[in-house]
Amino acid sequence: MECGDFSTFYTLMGQLPKVKWFRSDLYNWEGFWHLGHHLPGAMAAKSNFQAKDDDVFLTSSIKTGTTWLKAIIPTIMNPKGRKDDDSDDPLLKHHPNELMPSLELGFYKANPNPDLSHMPSPRLFRTHVPYTSLPESVKTSACKIVYITRDPKDTFVSSWHFLNALIGDRGKDPWPFKDAYESFCNGVHAAGPFHDHVLGYWRESIKRPEKIYFMRYEDMKKDPMGEVKKLACFLGRPFEKEEEVQKVLWRCSLDRLKNLEVNQHGIDPWLGVENKHYFRRGIVGDWKNHFTDEMKGKLDQLTAMKFEGSGLDFGY
Ligand code: A3P
Numbered sequence: 001m002e003c004g005d006f007s008t009f010y011t012l013m014g015q016l017p018k019v020k021w022f023r024s025d026l027y028n029w030e031g032f033w034h035l036g037h038h039l040p041g042a043m044a045a046k047s048n049f050q051a052k053d054d055d056v057f058l059t060s061s062i063k064t065g066t067t068w069l070k071a072i073i074p075t076i077m078n079p080k081g082r083k084d085d086d087s088d089d090p091l092l093k094h095h096p097n098e099l100m101p102s103l104e105l106g107f108y109k110a111n112p113n114p115d116l117s118h119m120p121s122p123r124l125f126r127t128h129v130p131y132t133s134l135p136e137s138v139k140t141s142a143c144k145i146v147y148i149t150r151d152p153k154d155t156f157v158s159s160w161h162f163l164n165a166l167i168g169d170r171g172k173d174p175w176p177f178k179d180a181y182e183s184f185c186n187g188v189h190a191a192g193p194f195h196d197h198v199l200g201y202w203r204e205s206i207k208r209p210e211k212i213y214f215m216r217y218e219d220m221k222k223d224p225m226g227e228v229k230k231l232a233c234f235l236g237r238p239f240e241k242e243e244e245v246q247k248v249l250w251r252c253s254l255d256r257l258k259n260l261e262v263n264q265h266g267i268d269p270w271l272g273v274e275n276k277h278y279f280r281r282g283i284v285g286d287w288k289n290h291f292t293d294e295m296k297g298k299l300d301q302l303t304a305m306k307f308e309g310s311g312l313d314f315g316y
Contacts, residue, residue, distance in 0.1 A: 006112050009043040019188055022163060022175045026188065032130045033192050041104035042129050044112035049103065049135040055143035056235065058100055058126040059134075061197040062190050063158035064150040065217035066126065067278045070096035071252035073146065074124055076232050081251070082244035089251055095263055095275045096252075103127045105270040128191040131200035142211075144235060147201040150217035151314045152194055152303055153287035153296065156184045158280065160290075165277040181295060185302055195306035202312050218284050218314065224249050254282040 013036070017028040026033040034042060051057075058073055060066040071091055075081035080088060090099055101107065103125045107114045116123070127134070138145070149155075160181075164174040187193030205212035213234040220227045225245050232238050232245075239245050250256065257263055258279040266275040287296065307313055 006040050006044065009040040009112070012043065013039055021183065021188060021190065022180070023167060023172075024190075026190065030130070030133045032133065032197065033188055033190060034129075035190050037109070038104050038128070038190075040112075041107075041109035042127075042133065044108040045103045045127075046129075046133055046135050048113050049108070049137065051135065051137040051141040051143045052121065052123065053142035054122040055138075055141070056122055056124050057103075057134075057138060057143060057145045058124070059131075059145055059147045059201060060126075060128060060149065061155065061192070061194050062128060063155050063162055064148050065220065065282075066148060067096050067257075068217075068220065068252060068254070068282075069146060069148055069215070070100040070126060071257060072228060072231070072248060073235070074099040075248045075251055076228075076235055076237050077122060077124065082239065082247050084247070086251070091251055091257065091262075092260060093262055095266055095268065095278070096257070097268055097270070097275075097278070100124045100126045102270060104129065109270070130191070130197045131204055145201075145212045146215065146231065146234070147205065147212060148215045148217060148220075149198045149201075151284070151287070152184075153291060153299055154217070154284065155194065156181065156299070157287050157290050159184075159189070161280060162273075162277060166271070166273050177290065181299075185299060195303060198312070199306065199310060202310060206311070216314070221282075221284050254279055 013027055013029075019026050019028075019033070021033070021035075025036050027036060027039050028034075029039060029043070056073060056077065058066060058069050074090065074096075078090070086092075101124075104127060107116065131139075150158075160175065160177060163180070183189060184192070184194065187196070191197055201212060202214055205214035213231065215227065215231070225242075228245055228249060229239055258276070263275045263279060267273070268275055268278075291299075303314065
């Protein structure tokens with residue numbers, strides 16, 4: 001179905017189950033919770049977007065390390081990304097969000113049928129929609145999909161910090177940690193239920209490894225060289241020299257990106273959040289600074305139950 005205006009999507013949205021998620025509304029579309037300002041764009045993209053065979057999609061639930069890959073993938077795909085001269089590195093002037101724009105927010109939020117013909121190939125997009133809600137042509141064309149996920153405990157902690165940063169600058173109280181945690185465990189979470197989001201891409205990546213490359217934030221932290229080499233091969237841009245891998249990793253490192261002027265002072269035009277909030281601690285196990293034993297036990301148990309028999313775990 002191709003739709004030329006938003007009225008169909010707003011009508012549909014008005015009929016969906018809705019819950020409060022801190023200070024926002026979440027709508028349940030096709031089994032997943034979506035923020036109201038993401039949803040019409042996601043629906044329009046599903047109806048109208050036509051993938052090309054050489055497109056690259058970065059997919060994820062929120063706060064799983066997407067920003068790292070929003071920097072790495074464009075750098076791998078850019079013929080100059082692995083060269084010595086840093087002066088024309090796009091990351092110097094652009095937040096990673098701009099180098100791999102969101103399909104639903106960057107294109108289909110403002111216009112349900114945007115003209116994408118001006119975009120040079122290969123086009124790079126990112127999205128938080130679950131596998132089931134991807135535009136059909138993304139699934140059926142030869143375009144590539146990279147998925148990144150992370151230990152749900154760290155994902156939750158990161159999203160709690162990010163949400164509070166979104167409203168923190170407006171001087172409001174943070175979301176009580178326990179309430180946010182319960183909501184996450186109940187699957188009520190932007191792009192949630194988290195585990196179902198992960199499983200959708202995981203199962204498809206098992207069936208079609210040439211189509212979907214499944215990554216974990218923890219693996220990237222443990223062996224960034226090895227992981228980025230495999231990613232570059234998947235993208236059809238293998239590295240020739242070790243120095244090239246090091247160059248890409250250095251350009252996209254948290255320390256470097258965090259300290260670049262563009263990321264310290266700019267504002268994300270799609271969410272209105274300061275660019276700096278996309279870069280925080282970037283460690284594995286930050287949950288230890290926030291969780292009680294009981295919280296850890298409950299979420300680990302939920303994860304083990306959800307992932308049972310899937311072959312997927314986070315190594316605990
Ligand atoms: P923390 O909040 O745990 O620090 P996303 O990009 O999906 O929104 O996820 C954000 C998380 O990725 C944050 O985690 C952030 O610090 C981390 N991150 C952002 N850029 C990174 C980079 N270049 N290297 C490693 N981690 C990064």
